[in-house]
Amino acid sequence: MPIGEVIESNTRQFVAEVYRDQAPPAFGSWVCVTLTGGWTLYGLVSHVELGSTEPGRRPMALGRTPDELRREMPHVLELIRTTFRAQVLAYEDPQGRMHQTLPPYPAAIHAFVEACPPTIVQRLSQPYDFLRTLVQSPDPAVPIDDLLVAVLRQIRAGYRDPEGTQALIEAGRLLSRLLRDDHERLEAILRRVT
């Protein structure tokens, strides 16, 4: 069941609009988009935004409860939409092999976006190359450390324990190397994961 549709796309990321009756994906969770030819792109949700569908019309304080809005000013709710940005960090080729790197082709506009089950992290594990891409080429508009906290949480939650803790340790080790032994920074991240 798709949760949304791609409305902007490039090699590194895509933006999708969430369908009205669907919930948006969580920050730091994985979503996927299938391309024609059997490729599947995996994106990490780095930004979720609520806004108006029409340029030039912006939400204003109205002093009404959601129920009052639905009954008396329903168009106000119709004109609000949720979008999210996902950084594309891995893809699966038509043979089913997972590659933790930027894909050869970007997602198509209007392609359906699905939320991945939490167990997807099991396929996006060692050697955790996607963490490398994430840390070295972060999305400038996103606080990278907070995203890393969310990613690590997802890693641990995607396995039954004790595999979850084990996976977290492995990811943490790579992160420590990527952060060039910035112990303070690594500690601040790991502290927030637990």
Next chain:
Amino acid sequence: MLDFAQLQHQLQGFAAYQQRQRNVLQEKLRAALETWTAAPEADGLREQVEAARPSWLVAQPLSPKLQERVPAPERPATVTVVAADGSQIFPNRHVEPPCFLINVGRVAFQLGTLEPPVLESIPRFYYRQEDLRDLLDDRFETVSVEIVSALRDEQELEALLELAVTAQQEGRPLVALLDGTLIRWMIRRLHQRDLEEQLIGRYVRLLERFQEAQIPLASYISRPGGAEVVNLLRVVRGECASSPPAISLEGLPDRLLFGRLLQPGERSGIFLSGSHIQQAYARPHQIAYIYLAVPGPYDTMEIARVEFPQWVAQREDWLDLIHAVLLKECEKGQGYPMALAEAHERAIIRGADREAFYEFIGRQLGQDGMMLESSRKQMSKRRPVL
């Protein structure tokens, strides 16, 4: 380029002049209020107007008492509100081939319920001689701004009727709203009798269909400029007589008068418009109106004019419904009816859309090896030379 330095000099007397004008208006207002309080009953007024035969347009009071004021009624918990508005891209003399666009926005709200609203935009593109066959003898190129405007008004009314009929729910009251006046006086500007008669005929037939469907129709005018009620007071004061009073009420608009007479939320008595074009309408469809004191943000108040065909005016329950609905809509819309504002949003064609429209039709023509040609003047406006 605007030379503000030069403009500055010309503005020297502006504020002082406005102040003087304001003082004059205040004097007229005081005189008008005196006449208002002492005015006779509706029958007596009618006699006075007939006897005086004024040259200006005078309102005919339909309520028995001139000074009638009706407080805000309660709006029903659930009600259907339908509204329509229109916009256009006029034929552009500098663009070839000639064409124009009318865009109608219409909305239907099932207020008080969780039913979804209808929010629609309906564009209609005109480029064929046949499309205007009924209205235009000359070549398509000669279609004027006035004809396009008249067509737009007609389409707004028709689109409103269609939506009202489909949106109507059994047992639920409904109101159909338009922005602007229902009095088609601007049709007389066409200066083509046959065309005018045709347009008015079509308009009145639409009003008849509203009546047949028993759909209360009203239009809303923000900051109305009319002075028909003041003109009535001018007759009462003897301004038509051989020795008129020193101060004339001429120049005083009705809204200033009612701004003093009405409390926030109240509506005035009903008046029948004295506009000459009314004579072309059959009696039941002649347009009547009330003035409404609409509360705005920060304790302000605006006087609006609400117009409707006479057959609506005859139903007290419909007037109460229109009154209550408009007040509630204005509350939600910060002083202007929300449903009309939404219809307007659906209708309006903004600059970017306008550009996109010309590009769009340019591409359509391009597919057939043709070009959208602009005059040299138009192109020089787009790219002024430095």
